[in-house]
Amino acid sequence: MSEQLGMQHKKSEFSEWYNEIVQKAELADHSSVSGCMVIRPYAHAIWERIQRALDDRFKARGVQNTYFPMFIPESLLKKESEHIEGFAPEVAWVTHSGETKLGERLAVRPTSETIMYESFAKWIRSWRDLPLKINQWCNIVRWEFKHPMLFLRTREFLWQEGHTAFADKETAKRDVEDAREDYRAVYEDLMAVPVVSGLKSEKEKFAGAEYTTTLEIMMPDGWVIQGCTSHHLGQNFSRPFGITFKDKDEKDQHVYQNSWGFTTRSMGILFATHGDDKGLIVPPRVAPVQAVIVPIYKDENKTEVLKYAHEISEKLPGLRVHVDDRDAYTPGFKFNWWELRGVPLRIECGPRDMASKEAVFVRRDDGKKTAVKLTGLREKAEAALEEIQKSLYSKAKKFADEHTKEASNMTELKKHLDGNRIRALWCGSRTCEDGVREETGAKISCLPYGLNTKPVKGECVYCGKGASHAAYFGRSY
Ligand SMILES: [Zn+2]
Structure with a gap:
């Protein structure tokens, strides 16, 4: 049983290990279209936590959510020349409706600058309409030909794209940093992934940007990965798209713009950073299940032990706790099953723990076992989760520094x-x-x-x- 459930590859064989963990921890699947991914519920639950944290931060600084169509007319996509040059090789086109050829090809959005800025030109009239700060959560398509890796490199992925417009360059540049800081906080404080903040070189910047800022992250094989990007577009788009406003002296001015994005790739980075030879390790703050309670019983004491397990669960309000009371599996099988999925804290309870009003904490990150009294259980569980969160970050930081x-x-x-x-x-x-x-x-x-x-x-x-x-x-x- 455990051979099949457990990991075959060690983390030192990174790409094999990564592909295996994505399958075995039920994170995602390949679909019948190469490079497209099926995100399974467990990974989606993690994405929802990341999404909520980012969305709260955006809203706190006045960004509003919106939704734009996924089809962009070719003429619109071509309006900013550097932009189209950068994306052209990866654009997927809709050319037909049924058997009828369309009058104009429609791009499946590789990013939404062009379609959004057509609207910006209509919405922005005066300095009173600024700043304009919007965001959308959606999917995008970039038809890459590199070997796909689920989450890390796929042709379609989920992301958010923030698009902002300002009357002056200095305020716009501060917004680039605000977005980058939101991303840093989510990577470091929520996902326990250390990052390096910096600028992209001219060659590597976003097509159409004046400059691009990024968070760079170290992967377990010593390769690096771009965690997100936040671009200052200057007036590169407001000129061809005619996004102008009347300033306080009634003079026409072009707006300064930014765009910034964070994708489901971040989850691939999360899985890669914290996993080990036994499977995934999900940092407590982002974990859909923070603690799993595994009751250990025999037929004669099953009812009492199960009741005790649920009592323990009730002593942990506010934490994301799951009681694994599946009768068809042994405790050993359940240990492996949850270890593979990286639940940060396991709480074991058997008849002896029940008699002494105790439970056993087992940390997923270092395997340490501690017997704890039920009094003050919630505080003890919170403290253990906090320690795991911190220790995952330190371990990842040490690895990045050493490499x-x-x-x-x-x-x-x-x-x-x-x-x-x-x-x-x-x-x-x-x-x-x-x-x-x-x-x-x-x-x-x-x-x-x-x-x-x-x-x-x-x-x-x-x-x-x-x-x-x-x-x-x-x-x-
Ligand atoms: Zn040189």
Whole structure:
């Protein structure tokens, strides 16, 4: 039983382990269309918690939800030239209705700037209409040809896209940081995933943006992944779309705009970061089930022990608790089943615990067992969950720090690149960025804010000339 239920691959064999855990913990399935994913209820419940946390933060700063159509006329998508150039290879088109060819092709939205900004041009008239801050939760389609990995790289995924417009550039730039801070808080405080905040290089920025900020995250194989993005669009869209307003002096001005997005990829990052050889570990704050109570009984004491298990559950109000009273399975099977799904705390109770008014806490992250009295049980459970939350973050942070290596030239960069991301200086030229990529496969994943607060001194890792930026280079998802 346990061989089939348990994991076959160790986390050190990352991609096999990842694919296995997604299937075995019942997170998602491939569909009959390659690259499209079926999100199963357990993963969707996690997504709902992430969604709620983000949505509350957006609303607290005055962002309103909305919904736009998923079809974008070709002429509209082509209005901003850099934007369409960036997305063209991945756009899926609707060309027919039944057997009739459409007069104009319709794009299945790869992102909604163009369709939304057509409306912005109608909605915004005066400085009184600003700022305009809207968000939509929806699916998008980017027809990629890279090998799909559920959650991490799929052709259709769920996300939110925030779109904001301002009268002046400074306020707009602050909104870029506010969105990035919302994302940081959700990754670090809710999902216990440490991030690096930074800028994308010119080459890697969003198609049509003035600049792109990002959160970069370390994966278990030392590759890096983009956790989300928040872009300042300047007036790049308001000019072609004619989004203007009359300022206080009755003069026509173009708005400054941003867009920012966070996707279901974050769940793939969550699963990858915290899982272990036994399966998933879900941080308590995002876990659909925070504690599972497993009663251990025989036929003669079944009724009493089950009653005791439910009593324990009632002593944990406000926590997300599940009593596993399935009669068809042994306690051992249930332990494995919940371990695989990463429920952070298991509470075991048998006849002896019942006699002494106790229960046994078993932590999913380190396997530690503690007998606890029922008095003050809720406080004890909350404290245990809090410790698990913190310890998952520290462990992930330690891993990311240990797999960040410094390189001052290409020899060092190549020596450390397997299994690590590289911190190195860069002169800012595209030639050097491309050079590193061609020789090693590593991209500039971000220019971390923390390393670029002061002027950078030293030589570019590629050309040896004066550097202007500190960068993270890595192989990336
Ligand atoms: Zn250089």
